[in-house]
Amino acid sequence: MLTAVVTRGATGFDVAFVPQADGGAGDMTYEESLDFCEFPFEEAEFADQYEATGYPCEEGPSPILPEAKELLWGGGSFVVFLVLMRFFLYPKLRKGMDARYAKVEDGLEQADAARAAARAEVTEYEAALATVRAEAAERVDAARATLAGERETRLAEVNAEIAAQREAAMAESRAAREAAEADVRSAVTDVTSKVLELAIGRAPAEQVDAAVADVMNSEVRS
């Protein structure tokens, strides 16, 4: 029977078809086992071992039990690495990290302080702005009140002036009318006297003139 036997070689896995008798060793020679096996038997024990195991190579270590040399090298490497890390490498790295974190934290604190200062300045500015706006509003109100007062005064003066002018105009008008009435009365009296004088041939009595004047006065006035 042929059995494919796989071993790990220098360039990877080697697969070889090994003639093997059922239940016993095959017919590989010791010289062939030297080429085939990564861990060949000693020549003196080859035949017995091959016969007993049916496998031409020395077996490897137990897959489960730890080997002392691996414990020694593995443990030693870890302990050395741990000591280096614990006492030299990590503290130095951590120191740099802490310094940078402190710097960043300091920068953040400074930024917070600057932000708070800026906010205070903005608040102060807003307060000042509110004060100025209030003052401006007060001044505008005062100016508006002053303007309103002045306007009222000026209006009263103008109204008074208008009233005086109106009064003067009315007086002038009244005087003109009275003068006109006097003229009309005089003219009517004269005409009436003339008409009566023509009618009666003599100048009418003074009482007639007075009566005419009364009628004129009452008629013109009404």
Next chain:
Amino acid sequence: MLALEFPPLNEILRWRDLFPTFNKVAMIAVAAALIGSLIFLIAARQDGSKAPKGIRNFAEMLVEFVENQIIMPAMGRSGMGWTPFLLTLFIFIYLCNLPGIVPVLYMPATARMAIPLFLAVVVWLVYVGVGLKHQGLGYFGHMIAPPGVPAALYPLIGPIEILSNLIIRPFSLAVRLFANMLAGHILLVTFSLLTEELVFEGDNIVFRILGVLPFVMLILMTVFEVLVGFLQAYIFTILAAVYIGSSAHPEH
């Protein structure tokens, strides 16, 4: 009849020593410690007062990840003093997990029991030590008679708590990490072997075409292993933080 015989499990976990006692797992562990130290050495040498960039940015991101995603949820602000330990734990485990998908290496160092076991014992020692420091012998007293539990339940809860705190916790920490990483490693080996056998060794065109399927699975599993590696490192570290936190503050 052709049969694909999967190599013995122990065979895929073995490599020649580069020099006596120093095998691939040892090399990965040493490389993990060196790479982790180098990252933090370069980061620590850069000016920390300026905005971080490059490796320093990466290192600070790791620190903040451990602080914010592991310590704060598991221990609160009082646990910040544990940052170096938990950070080292996380980085070391992740860098030991990662070679499982790195070409040429293709082996997570945590897929062997030694490193998970060692780390679990360290965590165990730390949280027991923290418990004794903060509570004195009351630490063990609280295990036997947990606060808030009715006295009648002490005989039941006490042994469970003692077993859980002193044995199961470190055991589960170690086995969870080891088993997950070993399972991932075996899956990748399985799909690699299937691909090689079908595509390169088969003489049948149908097999060669079918060989694409395990190859696609290999790619997917490789991507998945990136996530698993990170997740296992995270789980191990956060559980360590929870255990230490609960030892320091039993009321939680």
